[in-house]
Amino acid sequence: MTSAIRQIPLDTAVHHHAHDFHQIVIGLRGQAEFEIEGLGGSISALSGCIVPANHVHYYAGTGDNHQLILDLPDNALSLTGHQHELVRLFDAPRFFDLDAPLERYLEFVVSELAQLSQQGRLSALQQERLATTLLGSLHARLTQEPAARGRHLDLAALDRFIDRHLGTNLRVADLAAEACLSEAHFNARFREQTGLSPWQYVLRRRLDTSERLLHESRLPLSEIAALTGFATQSAFSRAFRRTFGHPPSRVRSRPDQTLTTRATS
Incomplete structure (x- = not known):
């Protein structure tokens, strides 16, 4: 699979899925809402989000909306060879705003895609470039x-704030507001202080709490998933396996097991 760039409106009904390629979504017009494995945010014109591969994400457009979407497999030319460092963009989900130079480049991309499509000359290699x-x-x-x-x-x-709202759709904006900072300042300061993105930090607390509930309660996995902020039991199991190396069901079958090893991200 090569990289693909497309422009589409998002349905106003809520949908969710996961796919085995990375994705970047940038708003061109209107607004859309995203939740990427517990990290929620809005996309409007000239802002966007990063969706790493195999991350369950919920999304819905609002009214008249239009998005530029990049689908990027691991073996895309834009993520391999001399560009291999670019895959770091997909270490974790995040939301971002375009600055003035990137706004101008986005205008060029949209114009170039339209012109090449009209001429029938939009090749996979040109999309990769x-x-x-x-x-x-x-x-x-x-x-x-x-x-x-x-x-x-x-x-x-x-x-304490995260734990009180662990079962809800926590957004970076909520954490920033609790710290009385803008999202941009909060993100930068949080990374500087913890070495993690807010999403990575919240996910760790979700998984730590789920591990404790697995040991201390007989709640079904679906209820533990809901209590710790995972949209579905499958999303919970996938995140648990990715971090600890085995599914949460193994903890139930071996309750004395201590989970001390985390998979590196």
């Missing part, structure tokens, strides 16, 4: 953020 430049620009901005400055975040207070 357009995707590579966009990915490289995003990588430079999102993986090399300036060091955060200012007071330290009160992680204990944030932990």
